[in-house]
Every structure is written in structure tokens, then in C-alpha cells.
Amino acid sequence: MAEPKALRCVTCGREFPPWSVDYFCPRCGFPAGNLEVLYDRDKPLRRFPDPARFSLWRYGELLPVGEEHAVRLRAGGTPLYPWAQAAEELGLGALWIKDDTLQPTASCKDRGTAVTVAVAKRLGRKALACASTGNAASSLAGFCAAGGVPCYIFVPKNAPAPKIAQLVAFGAFVFRVDGNYDQAFALALAASQEFGWYNRSDGLNPMVVEGNKTVAFEIWEELGDVPEAVVVAVGDGAVIAGVCKGFLELREAGLAPRVPKVFGVQAAGAAAVAHAFARFQRGAPILPAEEPAETLADSIRVGKPADVVKAVKYVAETGGGYVTVSDPELLSAARELARRAGVFAEPSGAAPYAALLRLVREGALGQKDRVVLIITGSGLKDPQGVTRDLPEPPLIRPDLRAVREAVERCA
Numbered sequence: 161m162a163e164p165k166a167l168r169c170v171t172c173g174r175e176f177p178p179w180s181v182d183y184f185c186p187r188c189g190f191p192a193g194n195l196e197v198l199y200d201r202d203k204p205l206r207r208f209p210d211p212a213r214f215s216l217w218r219y220g221e222l223l224p225v226g227e228e229h230a231v232r233l234r235a236g237g238t239p240l241y242p243w244a245q246a247a248e249e250l251g252l253g254a255l256w257i258k259d260d261t262l263q264p265t266a267s268c269k270d271r272g273t274a275v276t277v278a279v280a281k282r283l284g285r286k287a288l289a290c291a292s293t294g295n296a297a298s299s300l301a302g303f304c305a306a307g308g309v310p311c312y313i314f315v316p317k318n319a320p321a322p323k324i325a326q327l328v329a330f331g332a333f334v335f336r337v338d339g340n341y342d343q344a345f346a347l348a349l350a351a352s353q354e355f356g357w358y359n360r361s362d363g364l365n366p367m368v369v370e371g372n373k374t375v376a377f378e379i380w381e382e383l384g385d386v387p388e389a390v391v392v393a394v395g396d397g398a399v400i401a402g403v404c405k406g407f408l409e410l411r412e413a414g415l416a417p418r419v420p421k422v423f424g425v426q427a428a429g430a431a432a433v434a435h436a437f438a439r440f441q442r443g444a445p446i447l448p449a450e451e452p453a454e455t456l457a458d459s460i461r462v463g464k465p466a467d468v469v470k471a472v473k474y475v476a477e478t479g480g481g482y483v484t485v486s487d488p489e490l491l492s493a494a495r496e497l498a499r500r501a502g503v504f505a506e507p508s509g510a511a512p513y514a515a516l517l518r519l520v521r522e523g524a525l526g527q528k529d530r531v532v533l534i535i536t537g538s539g540l541k542d543p544q545g546v547t548r549d550l551p552e553p554p555l556i557r558p559d560l561r562a563v564r565e566a567v568e569r570c571a
């Protein structure tokens with residue numbers, strides 16, 4: 161475990177002693193005053209111990225809390241699949257799929273949750289809370305169930321029933337707020353302060369990014385090198401902030417000589433971070449970042465991104481950028497990924513593949529580039545989303561002749 165040196169405000173740069181403040185710089189407020197976790201790097205790391213430990217706790221030397229506080233669900237240690245056929249068709253040096261759907265609650269959120277819940281245990285917090293309708297909430301509910309810790313989830317009143325069902329199954333206390341997501345978010349924060357709960361909401365709690373960064377460590381370690389580019393979907397910005405911070409820390413620790421270009425992908429109808437990045441490139445302020453958000457990819461349908469400052473600054477530091485894709489591109493990416501790579505992703509999860517097709521078409525990536533797509537959420541979270549308007553399987557008579565006729569139609 162690495163004891164953090166300080167928490168630093170991403171806007172004014174003021175530093176706070178570790179654990180002296182939970183969420184944001186009081187001077188700058190939220191989200192301008194989001195915090196980043198800094199460590200002391202007096203001695204460079206050479207390698208991580210214990211290669212048999214296939215979970216993110218093997219990177220303890222770069223994490224703010226030790227495994228002794230962790231709950232037993234295993235986050236991290238997900239597979240990295242080479243996809244040579246697509247690399248060749250697209251004219252890339254190499255292509256891999258980092259399958260982060262293979263986590264305890266089937267999304268990338270489990271990395272941030274694992275570390276955040278361990279921090280809560282270390283700090284002696286008796287309960288956790290968050291506002292979310294989707295993967296962050298089910299992730300927190302699952303880890304709290306495993307840890308025997310109470311969990312309070314605030315969802316807007318129009319949250320879809322299947323997502324609430326998953327939370328209830330894990331035994332979370334779910335409050336449906338008679339209002340929109342922003343109101344649920346603010347209420348979860350106020351209630352956390354009132355009742356002493358530790359709040360895991362994305363973009364609010366800096367420990368979430370500390371867990372999210374482990375995906376970068378895994379990619380680097382498994383490839384034995386840093387790729388030229390990494391592509392990942394962006395909603396609030398906490399996942400991409402983690403991806404960038406992970407690679408930047410590997411370089412800072414002397415483990416990797418350089419960082420990959422990190423590209424974020426957003427839906428064209430929910431592109432507040434991409435637009436903030438464009439403003440930043442022109443020298444204009446990142447905040448306020450607030451826009452309407454409309455896309456079928458619900459996990460990245462975010463109008464007021466909570467971690468936008470990190471998501472913009474860190475991506476710029478890697479030399480990467482942002483791409484937006486249409487809903488039809490997202491759907492066809494999810495289908496192609498399932499059919500050709502055997503990886504079933506929700507539309508948000510497949511977004512990096514849609515972005516890759518654009519980046520190649522526009523000449524941003526090519527023959528010299530080795531690329532990793534991070535697939536963030538399972539298609540089983542929203543199976544109808546991916547298969548809508550595909551034909552239903554045929555109904556056949558229970559005899560072989562019917563099978564023969566059906567097989568002939570299977571071109």
C-alpha cells in the first residue's frame with residue numbers, strides 16, 4: 161500500500177492532508193474542486209510482486225489502501241484478447257480487447273468500488289451511499305453485500321425497473337427521489353454528510369479514480385509494454401480519468417518510458433466532456449459543462465459530467481482526444497463486437513470499437529499503432545438494447561426435416 165501524500169484540488173492546486181477531506185476542495189466547490197490523490201515517489205518501483213494474485217490488489221504499492229480492508233469480491237484481473245483479424249482489416253499494428261465486463265457485477269465500475277469500499281472500511285465508515293441509476297449503483301450494492309455493510313442508493317424516480325431490481329436483490333436500501341438525477345445526486349451528498357455515510361458517486365469521490373486506474377496497470381503488465389493508443393467510453397469522466405492517471409503513474413514511477421494516447425468516446429447526443437475538451441484546447445474554461453443528454457447508451461448518458469476537469473486535463477496530458485459517435489454506430493459496434501469477437505457488450509461498452517472505426521477512417525490511427533479497446537459493460541445489463549430490431553429466431557416443428565429446412569435458410 162502507498163500512503164497518499166496529499167489530496168490536491170484540480171482547479172486551484174491547494175493540497176489537503178490525506179483523509180482530512182472526503183470529496184472536494186471547500187474553496188472551489190463541486191465539481192471544480194474535485195481532488196486528485198498524490199503519492200510520494202521517493203524510490204522508483206521496479207515490478208509488482210506476486211504474479212499469481214489476479215486482482216487489482218496486486219497493485220497495492222500504487223493504491224491508497226491495503227488489501228486487508230478489501231471485501232472478498234474479486235475486481236480486476238480481466239482478460240486482454242488479441243483481435244488480429246480486425247487489426248489486419250483496419251491496417252493497425254495490433255489490436256486488443258480489454259474485457260472489463262468480466263467483473264463481479266459485470267462492469268468496469270467494480271474497480272473503483274473495490275478501492276472505495278476498502279477505504280470506507282479503513283476509515284471506519286459504517287455505511288456507503290451513492291446516486292446512480294446504473295452500473296455504479298449495482299456495483300456498490302454488490303460490494304456492500306459482500307462486505308456486510310449497509311448501502312443507500314438514491315435513484316431518480318424514472319429509473320428503469322430492471323436496474324432497481326438488481327439493487328434490491330443485493331439488499332441495498334433504495335430511495336426513489338421525486339426529481340431528476342442531479343437532485344438525487346445532491347440529496348445523496350447531503351444525506352451522506354448528515355448520516356456519516358461514505359459516498360461513492362462517480363466524479364465526487366477521488367478514491368473511485370484510484371481503483372479505475374488499475375486497468376492501465378493490467379494492460380501495461382500483460383503487454384509488457386505501453387500501446388500507442390487506448391480507447392474508452394466516457395460519461396462522467398471517472399473511468400477515463402483513471403485510465404490516464406494509471407498510465408501517467410506508471411511513467412512517473414519509472415516503470416513505463418511513455419504513456420499511450422488515451423481517446424475518450426461519447427455519444428453524439430451526450431457529449432459534454434468532448435465539448436469541454438474542445439473548449440480547453442482553444443484555451444477556454446472547462447466549466448461549466450452542462451448540456452442535454454440523449455442517447456440509447458444509458459451508461460454514458462450524462463449531461464453534467466462530474467469528473468470533467470480530470471477527464472479533460474488528463475487526456476490532454478496523454479496527447480489523446482475525444483471522438484463522438486452516433487447511436488446507430490454504437491448499436492452496430494455492439495453487434496459486430498459480439499458476432500466477430502464473442503464479447504457481448506452493452507452499447508456504452510462497445511463504444512470504443514465505434515470510435516476506433518472513426519479514428520482509422522480519419523487517419524488518426526494506422527499501421528504503426530497498437531491499440532487497446534476497453535470494453536466497460538456487459539450486454540447482459542441491457543440485452544434488448546443491443547438486439548432491438550433484429551429478427552426473432554424461427555419457431556420449428558420438433559422433427560429433423562424441419563431442422564433441415566431451417567438450416568438451409570441459415571445462409
Ligand SMILES: *Cc1c(COP(=O)(O)O)cnc(C)c1O
Pocket residue numbers: 267268269295296362393394395396397398399400459460506508509536537538
Ligand atoms: C460508467 C460507465 C462508463 C463511463 O464511465 P464514466 O466514469 O461515467 O465516464 C462507460 N461504460 C460503462 C458500461 C459504464 O458503466
Ligand SMILES: [Zn+2]
Pocket residue numbers: 169170171172173174185186187188189192193
Ligand atoms: Zn480548489
